[in-house]
Amino acid sequence: MLEVRNLRKQYGDxxxxxxxxxxxxxxxxxxFIGSNGAGKTTTIRMISTLLxxxxxxxxxxxxxxxxxxxxxxxxxxxxxxxxxxxDDVKVWEYLDFFASIYRVPRSQRGDVIDNVxxxxxxxxxxxxxxxxxxxxxxxxxxxxxxxxHDPALLLLDEPASGLDPRARAELKALIGELGKMGxxxxxxxxxxxxxxxxxxxxxxxxxxxxxAFGPVDQIVKGAHTTRVLELRLLRExxxxxxxxxxxxxxxxxxxxxxxxxxxDFSGDYEQQAELLKHLVSEGFPVIGFREQEADxxxxxxxxxxxxxx
Amino acid sequence: xxxxxxxARQGFFDRFASWLGETKLAYLGNxxxxxxxxxxxxxxxxxxxxxxxxxxxxxxGLVIYAQTANAGQISALxxxxxxxxxxxxxIGMLGAVLTIVTPALSATAVVMERQRHSLDLVFSAxxxxxxxxxxxxxxxxxxxxxxxxxxxxxxxxxxxLGGASWSDVLESFGLLSMHALxxxxxxxxxxxxxxxxxSAIIWSYAATAAYLIPATALSAGAMNxxxxxxxxxxxxxxxxxxxxxxxxxxxxGTYSSIGGLDVPNWILVGGLTLLICRLLLLGAGxxxxxxxxxxxxxxxxxxxxxxxxxxxxxxxxxxxxxxxxGDLSVFGGSLLAGSSVALLLAVPNVCCFGKDAERRLRPxxxxxxxxxxxxTPAGALPFLLALVSVGALGLFLGTxxxxxxxxxxxxxxxxxxxxxxxxxxxxVARYTSSYMLGVRTxxxxxxxxxxxxxxxxxxxxxxxxxxxxxxxxLTVWDLFVLRPIGATNTHRVGEALAYAVxxxxxxxxxxxxxxKNLKEKNSGDRPDGPIVA
Numbered sequence: 001m002l003e004v005r006n007l008r009k010q011y012g013d014x015x016x017x018x019x020x021x022x023x024x025x026x027x028x029x030x031x032f033i034g035s036n037g038a039g040k041t042t043t044i045r046m047i048s049t050l051l052x053x054x055x056x057x058x059x060x061x062x063x064x065x066x067x068x069x070x071x072x073x074x075x076x077x078x079x080x081x082x083x084x085x086x087d088d089v090k091v092w093e094y095l096d097f098f099a100s101i102y103r104v105p106r107s108q109r110g111d112v113i114d115n116v117x118x119x120x121x122x123x124x125x126x127x128x129x130x131x132x133x134x135x136x137x138x139x140x141x142x143x144x145x146x147x148x149h150d151p152a153l154l155l156l157d158e159p160a161s162g163l164d165p166r167a168r169a170e171l172k173a174l175i176g177e178l179g180k181m182g183x184x185x186x187x188x189x190x191x192x193x194x195x196x197x198x199x200x201x202x203x204x205x206x207x208x209x210x211x212a213f214g215p216v217d218q219i220v221k222g223a224h225t226t227r228v229l230e231l232r233l234l235r236e237x238x239x240x241x242x243x244x245x246x247x248x249x250x251x252x253x254x255x256x257x258x259x260x261x262x263x264d265f266s267g268d269y270e271q272q273a274e275l276l277k278h279l280v281s282e283g284f285p286v287i288g289f290r291e292q293e294a295d296x297x298x299x300x301x302x303x304x305x306x307x308x309x
Numbered sequence: 310x311x312x313x314x315x316x317a318r319q320g321f322f323d324r325f326a327s328w329l330g331e332t333k334l335a336y337l338g339n340x341x342x343x344x345x346x347x348x349x350x351x352x353x354x355x356x357x358x359x360x361x362x363x364x365x366x367x368x369x370g371l372v373i374y375a376q377t378a379n380a381g382q383i384s385a386l387x388x389x390x391x392x393x394x395x396x397x398x399x400i401g402m403l404g405a406v407l408t409i410v411t412p413a414l415s416a417t418a419v420v421m422e423r424q425r426h427s428l429d430l431v432f433s434a435x436x437x438x439x440x441x442x443x444x445x446x447x448x449x450x451x452x453x454x455x456x457x458x459x460x461x462x463x464x465x466x467x468x469x470l471g472g473a474s475w476s477d478v479l480e481s482f483g484l485l486s487m488h489a490l491x492x493x494x495x496x497x498x499x500x501x502x503x504x505x506x507x508s509a510i511i512w513s514y515a516a517t518a519a520y521l522i523p524a525t526a527l528s529a530g531a532m533n534x535x536x537x538x539x540x541x542x543x544x545x546x547x548x549x550x551x552x553x554x555x556x557x558x559x560x561x562g563t564y565s566s567i568g569g570l571d572v573p574n575w576i577l578v579g580g581l582t583l584l585i586c587r588l589l590l591l592g593a594g595x596x597x598x599x600x601x602x603x604x605x606x607x608x609x610x611x612x613x614x615x616x617x618x619x620x621x622x623x624x625x626x627x628x629x630x631x632x633x634x635g636d637l638s639v640f641g642g643s644l645l646a647g648s649s650v651a652l653l654l655a656v657p658n659v660c661c662f663g664k665d666a667e668r669r670l671r672p673x674x675x676x677x678x679x680x681x682x683x684x685t686p687a688g689a690l691p692f693l694l695a696l697v698s699v700g701a702l703g704l705f706l707g708t709x710x711x712x713x714x715x716x717x718x719x720x721x722x723x724x725x726x727x728x729x730x731x732x733x734x735x736x737v738a739r740y741t742s743s744y745m746l747g748v749r750t751x752x753x754x755x756x757x758x759x760x761x762x763x764x765x766x767x768x769x770x771x772x773x774x775x776x777x778x779x780x781x782x783l784t785v786w787d788l789f790v791l792r793p794i795g796a797t798n799t800h801r802v803g804e805a806l807a808y809a810v811x812x813x814x815x816x817x818x819x820x821x822x823x824x825k826n827l828k829e830k831n832s833g834d835r836p837d838g839p840i841v842a
Contacts, residue, residue: 048433052601069601073435084427088348100340101434145430 006056031199077146102149136167232288341444396472404554416513528553617703624707660738663748729812736819743826
């Protein structure tokens with residue numbers, strides 16, 4: 001279990017991370033969302049023990065990042081937003097080096113390297129030089145490096161940046177698979193739709209403050225106190241909008257074209273049905289009635305201001 | 310009570326076992342060393358380099374031999390002498406090659422990793438700075454030994470021709486590898502402190518020169534104190550004659566008589582070298598451990614212990630009867646003041662602060678003994694003074710144990726002089742840090758000030774007066790306050806005290822300017838904030 005408690009990082013007057021707290025269980029795939037400079041990487045670097053917190057701490061399976069950093073390091077796999085590959089080193093040598101510094105016994109290293117190469121689909125490149133790999137393959141090699149010691153927590157900082165759509169899809173599938181294997185995966189990304197695909201928990205951070213944290217559905221629902229309904233009419237869109245403003249639970253209604261009305265509605269499904277009944281009984285020619293589905297991007301835009309530090 | 314004692318004993322054994330395990334991991338099968346070694350020997354680059362090196366060595370050996378032998382035209386005695394000289398030149402040449410090659414091998418070791426961002430990957434694994442630096446050290450050192458072994462055809466020819474014995478060669482190789490170890494440690498320290506590989510190479514060569522020039526001067530002095538440069542085997546000589554890689558063959562067979570025991574100088578030089586390397590690596594460890602203040606405290610406290618041991622070693626091994634050191638009580642002080650110059654090399658790194666370093670620091674006061682070990686600006690002067698103090702203590706104890714002498718008042722005066730000298734450059738570092746925004750610019754400012762104030766005046770003053778720095782007569786040297794290595798006689802003790810007072814006054818002026826600058830910088834909305842990493 002990863003428990004982050006009031007983690008804070010301050011550079012002089014600048015508060016990079018302001019008391020972030022959250023808790024993740026094995027199997028959680030946590031999407032860490034925020035603009036550039038929001039504090040994602042700083043938080044991840046503090047959890048990976050590469051940066052000392054100004055205040056607060058985090059524990060991974062009981063080991064404290066401040067008091068026992070070496071124990072924490074042996075349980076994490078950290079993949080920064082750069083590759084950090086060595087020149088003139090073969091794929092298996094690269095993995096062997098990291099297996100060695102993660103203290104994987106010499107007798108097991110061969111099997112471990114074969115397994116992670118298989119998992120990341122790089123077996124055929126075992127004897128290739130790392131600089132000869134494509135960007136997507138290098139990214140997978142970095143992930144393989146994170147896995148050589150079978151970590152409990154994976155910290156992936158912008159893992160999909162710079163990848164083509166196919167490589168991105170493969171990476172998504174791989175991360176989802178790791179979550180199913182019982183690992184805690186923390187993924188930071190700007191690309192929100194892709195996070196929603198494989199993350200079961202998300203956190204939104206802005207200017208060092210964690211604005212929202214929880215399961216994706218809950219975050220989306222929690223961020224929207226009203227629903228947006230989209231009505232399509234044969235005609236009289238303006239008249240219907242004016243009519244709806246007097247109805248219960250309608251917060252706002254606006255005709256966006258001759259035949260389309262958007263309604264900000266605070267009621268539930270029953271009350272939506274009532275609204276439709278009223279419109280039809282008043283003779284408005286309704287040909288479409290649907291609720292616009294809110295997504296993570298809406299939530300992000302709604303919660304954040306775009307301000308950076 | 311017994312249970313507590315038993316638990317403490319158990320705790321000690323556990324810690325010792327853990328330390329032993331870590332040490333074994335660091336020195337045997339170090340992954341960083343293995344990876345570097347694979348890369349070093351990959352491709353035909355290294356083979357080409359080795360081939361070129363061999364060709365140069367053999368070619369130079371043949372030329373020197375041709376010049377020294379002149380078979381048939383000289384007597385057997387002269388020929389024998391020439392062969393000894395031939396051997397000395399070959400070993401000196403090896404020293405020169407190692408001086409050139411070693412910084413190039415290790416200067417980029419850390420900075421390249423930092424530049425390609427792989428350092429973060431390494432330190433996100435359960436790797437200590439010690440493990441990593443030892444790995445880098447081993448990989449560079451192994452290369453050095455490969456160069457030494459490759460030179461065997463040339464050195465073996467000296468043995469075959471009669472210029473040296475195999476034990477001479479082995480001893481010389483041992484001493485040469487010790488020098489390579491020091492140069493590697495210097496380069497690694499530089500590599501942890503700079504941000505670009507080119508800067509690392511330039512500064513490594515500069516730092517190597519800063520070590521070699523005084524070391525070679527000391528060696529030359531030691532040989533003058535005995536009987537010449539090349540044929541010293543089996544005689545008593547000051548151990549510091551072996552501090553230069555260019556005088557290795559001459560010093561290989563010499564000894565120092567300590568407490569009635571003839572200790573080979575290569576043992577004394579070897580021990581000293583290992584202590585210097587340890588201190589340099591501790592400095593490198595502090596630079597690498599920028600994210601971990603607790604580790605910095607641990608490394609700095611360890612470095613105080615090693616500084617004391619190093620000074621004690623020097624005091625123990627400095628045998629007055631073997632040289633022209635004269636009054637040891639004065640010489641010890643002078644030596645300590647001289648060591649302060651070496652300490653000055655640490656000043657830019659220990660004292661400067663700014664915003665562009667790995668560890669971004671803001672001024673948190675000018676002197677705080679509580680901060681002595683945590684690497685923050687307020688602890689810089691206390692740490693430097695602590696180094697001088699433990700050095701003095703170590704030297705005092707070492708001299709007492711080695712020669713049975715008690716260093717007295719003159720020694721104390723020179724301790725004050727050393728402390729004042731270090732304090733002055735601390736104040737200069739603080740001034741440059743207060744004046745400039747970046748820590749790296751501030752460091753360069755301090756180094757430039759050292760060159761202007763310490764290095765450049767020496768040749769100018771030497772040109773102005775025929776009298777040496779140690780002359781008892783009144784010379785132009787007496788105007789020069791910053792002359793820590795001079796004055797190995799009682800005549801200079803009073804002056805050293807006066808100079809110390811002058812240096813302290815200058816320190817006060819620079820420190821006051823620095824504080825004024827810092828106040829102006831922090832006025833308004835920028836009060837002194839907390840120290841942050």
